[in-house]
Amino acid sequence: MKILIVDDEPLILKGLVKIVEEVAPAGSDICSAFNAWEALETMKRFMPDVTITDINMPEKNGFELIHDARLEGLCDRFIILTGYDEFEYVRQALRSGVVDYLLKPLDKKEIAGLLSRVKEELPAATDSEYSRHAERILAYLQLNYMNDLSLDHLAEHMSLHPNYISSLFKKETGDTFVNYLNSLRIREAQKLLKTQPQLTVCAISQQVGFDTKHYFAKVFKKYAGTTPGAYREHKEEDESIQAINGKD
Known part of the structure; x- marks a missing residue:
């Protein structure tokens, strides 16, 4: 499982990475970014299965990061992390459809449980299944590129998860769904x-x-x-x- 951690405070980011490394499912690949802009660039090559992001960051906050990442098909699962226990943040988090909303300091058991849940939700596919899905998706786009298409539409039509399709695109074409x-x-x-x-x-x-x-x-x-x-x-x-x- 690929995990991206985003926080604009270097010491906190270092601590978050250390905690996640300890509790993440075996075999997880963990990457980090210091702000939303760096996170978006990292996503383009890393294609995370889940992103753990702080809300309060300069220039572009966590909610804006989530919006932009989903728009470009870079990541679909997010865990919001903040030091502010305010109802407005909770409401925005729910509206953004995030996996969960966690308060700092990070609770190891809580994040471990969340990451295990995300791992279980990820589609498992063999190489042959992966290739077959890729062929179906690319053929569908070739025939329907003129229609109103989105990752969600494609995922529903193919009975696959949007994030799985994002990863597939990166592997098969070297590009994101939107760019392709x-x-x-x-x-x-x-x-x-x-x-x-x-x-x-x-x-x-x-x-x-x-x-x-x-x-x-x-x-x-x-x-x-x-x-x-x-x-x-x-x-x-x-x-x-x-x-x-x-x-x-």
């Missing part, structure tokens, strides 16, 4: 921009699964390095030059 889906959509959009000149950029954005032309243009530029309109114009110029050279 966006890359797929942009590749399909490039084909349409090149071969369907009668279609508007807005129509193409809808055909490949984007709600708005503006968001499509933003994602397209991120992955293709240019805007949809500029990409189409460049392709048309290349084809004109090829046609002229062909006549010569």
Whole structure:
């Protein structure tokens, strides 16, 4: 099991890591981060099964970390840790759908029980099962990339846990679910921009699964390095030059 621990206080983080190392299920892999930004970057390569995070951190707090991590498909299970026993935190934690809410100082028996529970909930799969799931998921995306897709939707359709799918994506493609889906959509959009000149950029954005032309243009530029309109114009110029050279 992969466990990520996040706290902006170095001494506390060191202590948390030591405690978790003592009580985590055998074979667990433990990583740490000093803030939410570092945690998000760590998640992209580590893909934790569960993240233990402090709430009060500078620039981006624990709840914002949870929101961003889930949005990018980086982690789905969280244990919130804080030194403040306040109802508002408890209410936000429940709304965020976290595994549990713990107060500092950390109780070894309590965290041990939680981590054991998380371990039991993780799907166990052989390599052959893992490969079969990967093939099904990638084939489904190829056929349905134009639809409104999310990790939760995919998990429900495939009867798998969202975090399991996240880990699978990282292992099979080296990428996150969101990046893989966006890359797929942009590749399909490039084909349409090149071969369907009668279609508007807005129509193409809808055909490949984007709600708005503006968001499509933003994602397209991120992955293709240019805007949809500029990409189409460049392709048309290349084809004109090829046609002229062909006549010569």
